[in-house]
Amino acid sequence: MKAHIVVLSGDGIGPEVTDAAVKVLDHIAQKFGHTFTFEYHLIGGCAIDAYGTALKDETLEACKRSDAVLLGAVGGPKWDDPLATVRPEQGLLKLRKGLGLFANLRPVKVYQQLVDASPLKPEVLTGVDMIVVRELTGGLYFGEPKGRKELEGHLHAIDTMDYAEYEIERIAEVAFKLAKQRKKKVTSVDKANVLETSRLWRQVVTNVAKRYPEVTLEHMLVDTASMRLITSPTSFDVMVTENTFGDILTDEASVLAGSMGMLPSASLGTSGPGLYEPIHGSAPDIAGKGIANPLGTILSAALLLRYSLKLEREAIAVETAVAQAIADGCRTKDLGGAMTTQEMSKEVIVRL
Numbered sequence: 001m002k003a004h005i006v007v008l009s010g011d012g013i014g015p016e017v018t019d020a021a022v023k024v025l026d027h028i029a030q031k032f033g034h035t036f037t038f039e040y041h042l043i044g045g046c047a048i049d050a051y052g053t054a055l056k057d058e059t060l061e062a063c064k065r066s067d068a069v070l071l072g073a074v075g076g077p078k079w080d081d082p083l084a085t086v087r088p089e090q091g092l093l094k095l096r097k098g099l100g101l102f103a104n105l106r107p108v109k110v111y112q113q114l115v116d117a118s119p120l121k122p123e124v125l126t127g128v129d130m131i132v133v134r135e136l137t138g139g140l141y142f143g144e145p146k147g148r149k150e151l152e153g154h155l156h157a158i159d160t161m162d163y164a165e166y167e168i169e170r171i172a173e174v175a176f177k178l179a180k181q182r183k184k185k186v187t188s189v190d191k192a193n194v195l196e197t198s199r200l201w202r203q204v205v206t207n208v209a210k211r212y213p214e215v216t217l218e219h220m221l222v223d224t225a226s227m228r229l230i231t232s233p234t235s236f237d238v239m240v241t242e243n244t245f246g247d248i249l250t251d252e253a254s255v256l257a258g259s260m261g262m263l264p265s266a267s268l269g270t271s272g273p274g275l276y277e278p279i280h281g282s283a284p285d286i287a288g289k290g291i292a293n294p295l296g297t298i299l300s301a302a303l304l305l306r307y308s309l310k311l312e313r314e315a316i317a318v319e320t321a322v323a324q325a326i327a328d329g330c331r332t333k334d335l336g337g338a339m340t341t342q343e344m345s346k347e348v349i350v351r352l
């Protein structure tokens with residue numbers, strides 16, 4: 001098949017990890033007889049430096065025309081001023097919203113050989129294989145009003161948590177469909193004892209569950225969920241939650257996998273190209289050193305093959321090669337080893 005992929009490397013270690021993933025995709029194309037073409041654009045801080053905006057409209061249009069988008073990371077200390085009006089993260093949010101990517105899938109899998117890389121006990125980690133379905137275009141990230149204002153002589157900052165029924169329904173549908181193909185259990189995470197949006201969330205998810213009698217639904221408060229994720233992570237299969245909770249819980253979940261550098265993600269809408277990115281950030285402390293772990297991005301490329309290109313065999317080939325490299329002891333610094341980004345991606349490629 002032919003596929004056109006937009007690569008948005010972004011900031012910090014972004015270019016290093018996307019380069020590694022592109023090499024893997026090139027290799028897959030060769031091996032399986034596909035033609036993948038790549039088009040590069042700027043996003044985040046580097047786009048602010050070049051154009052004064054974190055994501056140009058033209059870049060968004062190029063993404064819309066593509067079959068899939070591969071992204072590295074955005075942000076860095078250079079653009080971190082809290083008073084700045086243009087910020088790298090705006091590019092990412094505009095991209096997610098602009099492509100209608102409401103469903104963010106974050107699989108969390110613990111490789112047995114990496115249990116020692118996590119500070120948690122091996123017996124807690126063994127067998128962890130879950131997926132977080134994070135709502136990505138609603139909630140606090142996008143709710144209006146948002147901003148600052150003076151009220152009775154005091155400066156206030158306001159963010160709004162807003163969820164429409166249809167937004168909850170469509171993300172719940174994604175979660176239940178996934179659960180049907182997995183262990184048939186959905187944990188819906190909310191803060192229904194405090195938040196009105198969470199009470200609507202619970203009500204809508206409960207209604208969607210009626211269409212999936214074969215799937216067990218469990219509701220859990222977010223504070224409890226954050227504890228259970230560490231004490232009994234194997235009790236989860238599919239976890240569905242709103243935007244902010246999903247952001248926080250998936251960083252926590254990355255501790256299970258041994259490193260932030262291991263976790264991939266796929267962001268999907270109802271149609272059109274998907275966006276694939278590792279869940280880690282731009283890691284300015286190690287940027288440019290060539291030591292970043294590329295596996296989160298390589299595994300994101302596997303999700304790209306699976307979800308946007310419908311190349312399941314190729315996706316499995318990449319995932320198997322990564323698992324083999326791990327099993328054979330390949331380790332970047334974050335995993336306690338000394339391999340460079342390029343060495344690690346070569347090790348994956350030779351196993352393809």
Ligand code: IPM
Pocket residue numbers: 074075089092247279
């Ligand atoms: C993530 C990141 C982003 C988010 C930031 C960079 C805006 O933390 O993808 O998890 O909060 O969604």
Ligand code: MG
Pocket residue numbers: 247248251279
């Ligand atoms: Mg995050």
